[in-house]
Amino acid sequence: MSRKNIETRNRILESTWRLLETDPGNDVRMSDIAKEAGISRQAVYLHFPKRADLLVATTRYLDEVRDIDARLAASRAAKTGLERLDAFIQAWGNYIPEIYGVAKALLAMKDQDEEAYNAWQGRMQAVREGCEAAINALDRDGMLTNALSKKEATDLLWTMLSVRNWEQFRSECNWTQARYIDVTKASARKVLVADGA
Amino acid sequence: MSRKNIETRNRILESTWRLLETDPGNDVRMSDIAKEAGISRQAVYLHFPKRADLLVATTRYLDEVRDIDARLAASRAAKTGLERLDAFIQAWGNYIPEIYGVAKALLAMKDQDEEAYNAWQGRMQAVREGCEAAINALDRDGMLTNALSKKEATDLLWTMLSVRNWEQFRSECNWTQARYIDVTKASARKVLVADGA
DNA sequence: CACAAAACTTGACACCGTGTAAAGTTGACA
DNA sequence: TGTCAACTTTACACGGTGTCAAGTTTTGTG
Missing domain, CATH: 1.10.10.60 (Homeodomain-like)
Structure with a gap:
């Protein structure tokens, strides 16, 4: 003890x-x-x-309790880049509502408190790495659009998957969780995947 | 006096x-x-x-000082839906940095203060109307994707153009303002415009 | 010019929430 | 039986918002 x-x-x-x-x-x-x-x-x-x-x-x-690692494992196991993109969006997008309450409180503190800022930053960095992995997988398949650099593509996906965007779709726009996931998956493909695919 | x-x-x-x-x-x-x-x-x-x-x-x-109305007038004058979409993204996207300081302060208050909440909500509603007009123009041209309802398309564009997203691209991802505008325009087209166009 | 109202200053204070400090209580276990 | 760690209770400092009341300066008007 x-x-x-x-x-x-x-x-x-x-x-x-x-x-x-x-x-x-x-x-x-x-x-x-x-x-x-x-x-x-x-x-x-x-x-x-x-x-x-x-x-x-x-x-x-x-x-720890919700075992985020296990959930993200699915996306890491995906064979193709497209599958990985979908799996990641699904895993993270469905995790957001479970952490939203705490995330919002932390988000509100991050501009005043150094420690809160770093904590939030660290967590978002982890999400960004997931985005980066998905982009790399897409690129390996030759599916990544040539309109964006790999970094830009990662930035774009990362921003699309932000907690704030989820909040806006769900709270402000009254979308269902399922619709949020579907539209986000579709949007990510349209924006990130090369045209002739 | x-x-x-x-x-x-x-x-x-x-x-x-x-x-x-x-x-x-x-x-x-x-x-x-x-x-x-x-x-x-x-x-x-x-x-x-x-x-x-x-x-x-x-x-x-x-x-008033920056005359936001005049700037948005350009987008209202656009002939085609695509032009209107571009013009609106350009006008609003370039306005964000000018109001960012105040917007951020208001944004931080909106969860505590009823009045701040309503004020922010009202301003964002105005932006949403701009999005709606652009979507309507696209639809009139038969250019709107059939994957989204008009409301959903408006919601999506509105969210893409949020101050938070601008903040993330510019501050977190270190994008230039010009790149932010270009990528946002391109993304909006990919997501909102029907495929065979 | 005079004087009254409006605009602004000064200083004090209540309220709230965070964080600190210190002395007191309880229970485990050795 | 005594001690130590966990927890309680009470009190207070601090910073920021918002209120109050009395005093001073500025301005417009008869």
């Missing part, structure tokens, strides 16, 4: 997640989380010195 | 703009703006009761 009490720690993470899931945004205060976890506000600070630490830890916790 | 002093008001708006332009984000406090304008903090509150009011007024002020 080295690092405090692991049970309490997990209860805090679960509470944070639950609150952010039902009410995405920054309206979730440290005291709310403490109340939800059934402990004092100070106990939260005992485990997570800063709010940013807590949010970062919550995303890591979620990644 | 009814509504306070119009000169002071404009000096506040100019100061807000200047500060947000050089340092986009929310680190700009009411006291910073007062100092920049050379007046007391309370005087700012005399003109703008809430921070959100000030930000909203600053965007309106910018729209």
Whole structure:
């Protein structure tokens, strides 16, 4: 029982997640989380010195519980570049709604808090690597459009798959999750794949 | 000289703009703006009761000074749907960097402040109408893809043209403004225009 | 010119949320 | 039985927004 009490720690993470899931945004205060976890506000600070630490830890916790690695494995196993592109969009696109609450809170902090900024940046970098791998697979198949460099193609796919875009389609435009996935897959192909294919 | 002093008001708006332009984000406090304008903090509150009011007024002020209407007129004058699409992307896409500072501050407030939310929503609605007009023009020419409904096509173009996406391309991916415009135009065509065209 | 209203200043304060500090309580286990 | 770690309780500093009230300067008008 080295690092405090692991049970309490997990209860805090679960509470944070639950609150952010039902009410995405920054309206979730440290005291709310403490109340939800059934402990004092100070106990939260005992485990997570800063709010940013807590949010970062919550995303890591979620990644572990929801096993994001296993999900992305499918896209890595794809044979063709097109399959890999589809599989990646499907895996990541369906993961976004599960982390959206926490992601939004982290996103809101990233302009004020250095640590939150780095944490978010790191996670997005991981997504970017997935995009890059898909682009490389497309290129290997000779399917990549010649209108874009590999870096540009990666940037473009990465931006298409941003949490903000998902948010806009789902919340602002009232698209269904399934439609979001389908249209994103189709758009990615049209934009990234060479014409005569 | 009814509504306070119009000169002071404009000096506040100019100061807000200047500060947000050089340092986009929310680190700009009411006291910073007062100092920049050379007046007391309370005087700012005399003109703008809430921070959100000030930000909203600053965007309106910018729209007026930069004459966004005139710029969009070009796209409205376009003959074909394709021309209209290009012209709209060009006009709006080149306007974003000019309002980015203020937009970012407003964007950061919109999850906490009802008024900021509505103001941002209203402005984005105006952009959406521009997208809708372009889609309608495409459709009139029989150039709109049949893979998307007109609403979906509008949603898609609108999302492609979001301030967040511009931010990602320019800041995160280090694209030039010119490249951003070119790639966005090309992507929009690929995604929205019917294949055999 | 005088004086009243408007514009602005000054200084104080309430409120909220984050984060810190310190002393007290509880329970495990050795 | 005593000690240590986890947690509680209470209190407070800090920074930023927004409010309040009393005082001063500027401006327009009879």
